[in-house]
Amino acid sequence: MNPLIELTLTRVREFLREREAVFWVFIFPVLMTFALGIAFRNTAPDKTFVAIEGDASNPRVSELANFLAHSPEISSSVVTPDEAARSLRSGKIAIVIQPNGDSYSLRFDPTRPESRTARLIVDDVLQRARGRNDVVQIGEQRITETGARYVDFLVPGLIGMNLMGSGLWGLGFTIVIARSRKILKRFAATPMRRSHYLLSFMLSRLVFLFLEVAAVVLFAWLAFGFTVRGSWLTVFLITLLGGFTFSGIGLLVAARPTTIEGVSGLMNFIMLPMWLLSGTFFSSERFPSVLQPFIKALPLTALNTLLRAVMNEGAPLWTNWMHVAILLGWLLVSFVVALKIFKWQ
């Protein structure tokens, strides 16, 4: 019986027998992918909803309705001024058109992107209907690519977030519970090598790391046709690096606290900024540029960037060596410090 193997087996058993942990690590990210993938799926471009303000019996109104009906991109309806105002406010329509003698007037909110689009479309349709000739021919080539949809952006982010969560909770909680139940002290009273205990966490993470990533990728592939553009080897290396970095941070977080409350507080303090800033759900470049150096230094930002680069763009590892270096730095520092300050009782 090898102590390292027995310790690792114990880790694996404890994890698999903890139903909540299995849910949060495997089921939850899949549900999340599903929910967000559905909510933000890209469909064929939606029609632009337009309201014509006026009376249907007015010939200028019916002529206008006729013009708009020629465009497949527009869905229009004739409404009273009251209703037009209400629909515009609630976002049901993008723009209101009012025949105004021989001309037209448009009413819309310029801060809404779809309203600005609607203005261009309506203007184009009406000018042509009234006899404008195009001066130059413009050809079109329409492409909808996987890899550029929201779900393609989302999946690597969710994987990164999951690697962070399972690394921190997985090590942090398990170790602090063992300390508070005096199991660490009990182990310290045996000839067990202390390095074996800590190493067993790395090995058991190794088992689950890839299952975690595989669960989300597989699901996203089945449900949304998600594909990985880069090499699987690169994905493997990044997962390994990211998983171990967050295990190291988990070890650091768990090095001293003796109570669950203590370690929970510490973990939330560490994870919260990364949940918000590291670009899981939207690009972190949207934050002000003064924050950017700080955001870039966060391990989750680096991991998300690396995962997106390989999954969405198919970039090889070395093109993002800066982010690799950031993760390696965190990994090294957290391990060294954790081992130095680790308390067995």
Add this chain to the structure above:
Amino acid sequence: MATQTSSTEQSVSPATQRVALRCEGLVKRFADVTAVNGLDLEVFAGECFGLLGPNGAGKTTTVEILEGLTPADEGKVELLGQQWNSNDERALRERIGVQLQETQLAEKVTVIETLRLFRSFYKRGHSIDEVIQTVALEEKRDARVGKLSGGQKQRLAVACALVGDPELLFLDEPTTGLDPQARLSLWDVVDKFRKGGGTILLTTHYMEEATRLCDRVAIMDHGKIIALGTPLELIESLGADQIIEFRVTSPIPEGALTGLPAVTHLHRRGEDYSLTVREMGVALPALLAEIKRRQSELVSLTTHEATLEDVFVSLTGRMLRET
């Protein structure tokens, strides 16, 4: 006021016995208390040595210093001829077995998985089946730890201490909180280990446990040893072997009671009086006469043989489980 060991047949003679554990001048201070206050101990190979004392006496702190888990502020520890600061700490750990007072083993793993894990830490030791049999957990071998009763958990904890086939076994309050049945079955485990020639250092605050299991006992209070000897020697040191406990309707001055013939000691706690007496036949009639003379009346009266509990009371003026 330590009671010296007198050389009677029961005591183990230091001259002929190998010392398994020795410590001198141990001191351990925490922020607001001195938990161990200049403690010397010698445990001989093959004996069961009991550290007896109330809660907070410093038993656990002492034992954890001896186990090399807590550093002492002062003093020397030597066990099985080695010291804890040597480079060979792991080799020493191979030879001792430890059950800690507060360990709660992982609940989601089974008995056999737990033992296999602990067994893997030791180069040599017993087979899992042997140990399971020793602690009588055969029927629970595949049960999860969380599903065990208190007594079964405690036997598993002892099994984890035994699995490396130690020469020296530390048990810290192994039966505290267990029902009498569970306690008996743990005593069996201790007996088996002793029959195999092992040395035990155990702490307890149960008198009957110390009397039943231990060859020698050290009574500990406020971080110090206040008496040392075989249970019998300690009881004899009271200079008496009978105790009268009684309660009366109106109080009797203490001087009147200690002045009675054959009475060696008085302990009073509220309404309850406890007299240590040499000869029951002399003391009891005198006591009854005194009560009558004071125009008080007996509410209750019992007599019993002196125990280690009475030794503790006479040394400290407190009951063992009071604190």
